[in-house]
Amino acid sequence: xxxxxxxxxxxxxxxxxxxxxxxxxxxxxxxxxxxxxxxxxxxxxxxxxxxxxxxxxxxxxxxxxxxxxxxxxxxxxxxxxxxxxxxxxxxxxxxxxxxxxxxxxxxxxxxxxxxxxxxxxxxxxxxxxxxxxxxxxxxxxxxxxxxxxxxxxxxxxxxxxxxxxxxxxxxxxxxxxxxxxxxxxxxxxxxxxxxxxxxxxxxxxxxxxxxxxxxxxxxxxxxxxxxxxxxxxxxxxxxxxxxxxxxxxxxxxxxxxxxxxxxxxxxxxxxxxxxxxxxxxxxxxxxxxxxxxxxxxxxxxxxxxxxxxxxxxxxxxxxxxxxxxxxxxxxxxxxxxxxxxxxxxxxxxxxxxxxxxxxxxxxxxxxxxxxxxxxxxxxxxxxxxxxxxxxxxxxxxxxxxxxxxxxxxxxxxxxxxxxxxxxxxxxxxxxxxxxxxxxxxxxxxxxxxxxxxxxxxxxxxxxxxxxxxxxxxxxxxxxxx
Numbered sequence: 001x002x003x004x005x006x007x008x009x010x011x012x013x014x015x016x017x018x019x020x021x022x023x024x025x026x027x028x029x030x031x032x033x034x035x036x037x038x039x040x041x042x043x044x045x046x047x048x049x050x051x052x053x054x055x056x057x058x059x060x061x062x063x064x065x066x067x068x069x070x071x072x073x074x075x076x077x078x079x080x081x082x083x084x085x086x087x088x089x090x091x092x093x094x095x096x097x098x099x100x101x102x103x104x105x106x107x108x109x110x111x112x113x114x115x116x117x118x119x120x121x122x123x124x125x126x127x128x129x130x131x132x133x134x135x136x137x138x139x140x141x142x143x144x145x146x147x148x149x150x151x152x153x154x155x156x157x158x159x160x161x162x163x164x165x166x167x168x169x170x171x172x173x174x175x176x177x178x179x180x181x182x183x184x185x186x187x188x189x190x191x192x193x194x195x196x197x198x199x200x201x202x203x204x205x206x207x208x209x210x211x212x213x214x215x216x217x218x219x220x221x222x223x224x225x226x227x228x229x230x231x232x233x234x235x236x237x238x239x240x241x242x243x244x245x246x247x248x249x250x251x252x253x254x255x256x257x258x259x260x261x262x263x264x265x266x267x268x269x270x271x272x273x274x275x276x277x278x279x280x281x282x283x284x285x286x287x288x289x290x291x292x293x294x295x296x297x298x299x300x301x302x303x304x305x306x307x308x309x310x311x312x313x314x315x316x317x318x319x320x321x322x323x324x325x326x327x328x329x330x331x332x333x334x335x336x337x338x339x340x341x342x343x344x345x346x347x348x349x350x351x352x353x354x355x356x357x358x359x360x361x362x363x364x365x366x367x368x369x370x371x372x373x374x375x376x377x378x379x380x381x382x383x384x385x386x387x388x389x390x391x392x393x394x395x396x397x398x399x400x401x402x403x404x405x406x407x408x409x410x411x412x413x414x415x416x417x418x419x420x421x422x423x424x425x426x427x428x429x430x431x432x433x434x435x436x437x438x439x440x441x442x443x444x445x446x447x448x449x450x451x452x453x454x455x456x457x458x459x460x461x462x463x464x465x466x467x468x469x470x471x472x473x474x475x476x477x478x479x480x481x
Contacts, residue, residue: 015050083304083306083436084100084306084412084436085331085408085411085412085436087327087331088324088327088328088331088411088412088434089308091323091324091327092308092310092320092324092434095316095318095320095323096316096317096318096320097308097309097310097311097320098253098256098308098309099308100249100306100307100308100434100436101248101249101250101252101253101306101307101308102248102249102304102305102306103246103247103248103249103250103251103304103305103306103307104247104248104305105245105246105247105248105305106244106245106246106250106305106307106435106437106439106440107244107245107246108242108243108244108415108440108443108444108447109221109242109243109244109245110240110241110242110447112223112229112230112231112232112238112239112241113230113231115221115223115229115230115241115243116142116145116230116231118219118243118245119146119211119219119243120145120146120149122211122213122217122218122219122245123146123149123150123153123211123213124149124153125213125214125217126153126158126160126213126214127158127214128158128159128214129158129159129160129161129212129213129214129215130150130153130158130159130160130161130211130212130213130214131160131161131163131210131211131212131255131258131262132146132150132160132161132162132163132210132211132212133163133164133206133208133209133210133211133258133261134163134164134165134168134169134209134210134224134225135165135168135169135205135206135207135208135209135224135417136165136168136169136172136224136225136226137162137164137169137172137173137175137176137224137225137226138169138172138224138225138226138227139171139172139175139176140226140227141227141231142225142226142227142229142230142231143172143175143176143225143226143227144176144179146225147176147179147180148179150162150180150183150185151179151180151182151183151185152183154180154183154184154185155183155184159186160183160184160185160186161185161186161187161188161258161262162180162185162186162187162188163187163188163190163206163258163261163262163265164187164188164189164190165189165190165191165205165206165207166189166190166191166192166193167191167193167205168205168206168207168224169189173189188262188265188266189265190205190206190261190264190265191204191205191206191265203427204313204314204427204428204429205427205428205429206261206265206313206428206429207417207418207424207428207429207430208257208261208311208417208429208430208431209221209222209223209224209243209416209417209431210254210257210258210431212251212254212255212258215251215252215255216247216251216252217245217246217247217251218245218246218247218250218251218254218255219243219244219245220243220244220246220250220254220416220417220431220433221241221242221243221244221403221415221416221417222241222242222243222402222403222404222415222416222417223241223242223243223402228400229241229402237399239399239400239401239402240397240399240400240401240402240403240451241401241402241403242339242403242404242405242415242447244415244433246305246307246433248305248307249306249307249308250307250308250309250433253308253309254309254431257309257311257431260315261315261429264315304437305435305437305439305440306435306436306437307433307434307435307436307437307440308433308434309431309432309433309434310324310414310416310431310432310433310434311429311430311431312418312425312429312430312431312432313427313428313429313430314427314429315429319425319426321418321424321425321430321432322346322349322425322426324414324434325349325352325406325420325425326348326349326352328406328408328412329349329352329353329355329356330352330355330356331408331411332356332361332408332409333361333409334360334361334362334409335361335362335363335364335407335408335409335445336353336356336361336362336363336364336406336407336408337363337364337405337406337407337444337445337448337449337452338363338364338365338366338405338406338407338420338448339365339366339367339401339403339404339405339406339447339448339451339452340365340366340367340401340403340404340405340419340420340421341367341368341371341372341376341400341401341402341403341404341419342371342373342376342380342419342420342421342424343365343367343380343383343384343419343420343421344376344379344380344383344420344421344422345383345420345421345422345425346422346425346426349420349425350383350386350387353387353392354386354387354390357387357390357391357392358390358391362393363387363392363393364392364393364395364448364449364452365384365387365392365393365394365395365452366395366397366401366448366451366452366455367380367384367394367395367396367397367401367455367458368396368397368399368400368401368402369396369397369398369455369456370400371400371401372400375474376421378470378471378474379421379471379474379475381463381467381471382471382475384458385458385459385460385461385462385463388457388458388459388460389460393452393457394457394458395452395453395454395455395456395457395458396455396456396457396458397451397452397454397455398454398455398456399454401451403415403451404416404417404418404419404420404432405444405447405448407441407444407445407448410438410441410442411436411441412434412435412436412441413434413435413440413441413444413445414432414433414434414435415432415433415435415444416430416431416432416433417430417431417432418430418431418432
């Protein structure tokens with residue numbers, strides 16, 4: 001018979017005090033900044049359920065794996081700086097992000113069938129290396145098709161690496177091993193709960209979506225490798241989403257990003273961010289020439305397709321994407337266009353967006369009327385009403401919208417894996433591409449506006465008391481949604 005230890009009231013209070021002390025020491029010693037809701041939730045949990053909450057905090061509670069002395073990246077090359085908003089590129093350089101560079105071609109895909117064709121074309125083009133990172137690798141038609149193609153490339157002599165998040169693909173991560181392993185595909189699970197790397201946390205998930213061929217081409221966006229993102233589940237249309245392919249600087253930066261994630265999945269510390277390479281003199285001269293005004297009637301040369309990755313997560317000490325979005329809210333002059341499936345911003349970002357609307361910036365926010373996460377729909381209620389009451393154009397789209405995109409004036413556009421919620425902005429490993437070319441900004445702006453136009457206006461009316469209470473309760477755990 002197992003006899004449980006018995007603590008006196010004084011011993012119980014001592015354990016609670018010790019648990020709170022552990023929380024404070026860990027957060028201070030590791031220089032972790034915490035969302036107020038997260039701090040309140042942990043403190044309440046330790047007081048109410050100390051014997052359960054203290055071990056869970058030690059397992060899940062921290063969210064960074066680097067120290068605050070992360071080296072800074074070099075400032076963008078002068079030729080590129082002339083074509084990018086300085087508030088964005090200077091901020092990102094200060095936060096350790098490699099600068100923008102030119103891309104020979106960038107192509108967006110909105111339809112699932114076109115996205116699948118673009119992904120399969122990229123996978124089939126690999127001659128030397130092929131690296132794929134995904135949050136979900138499903139045991140379905142799309143997952144099986146991707147697995148077969150990876151196996152084919154491996155049998156053709158290509159080095160194929162597959163990185164799958166252990167939580168996102170909890171039920172299906174090993175479903176394709178019978179196809180992948182005999183062909184020589186090397187697969188790693190990112191931080192399995194029971195066998196996580198010694199320097200990781202089970203709560204830190206890799207939400208990035210990347211496929212890189214030969215370090216020269218990249219396919220990315222918001223789509224996981226599952227039926228609902230490309231062809232739809234049985235009897236249902238595919239979700240509305242965005243992905244893109246690029247050749248050039250984005251592919252090179254994506255390769256370095258994947259290599260770092262691959263090392264982390266094996267238990268190694270993330271490598272220092274590499275500074276951007278200096279542009280070759282010929283390329284720099286060409287871009288500088290494109291930036292110079294040309295007397296009429298000669299046409300002005302087209303702007304190069306400048307872009308850079310904006311990675312964010314535990315491998316950066318700062319919350320890079322959150323900092324960029326907050327800065328964008330205060331620098332925007334006339335428009336902010338946003339599409340996201342889950343909208344649970346922290347108070348700082350919400351205030352920034354509200355103040356942007358108050359000073360006259362046109363804010364359009366496209367959300368699904370009903371997403372695949374009901375708690376996230378509840379959690380967004382107060383933020384949506386705040387923006388609607390301030391004058392924002394918040395639209396609820398009838399389809400399941402899974403795309404993540406932001407446009408700031410004509411200055412920059414973002415597209416990638418990160419949702420506008422606290423988990424994506426503060427906890428997950430995420431990657432969004434920042435586009436500075438007119439063609440890419442105009443394309444994403446048009447897509448967001450057309451998508452928003454299909455939805456109904458969100459209401460700014462106060463909810464019933466029970467709904468308000470429910471939203472408040474959900475908000476206390478919003479940082480985990």
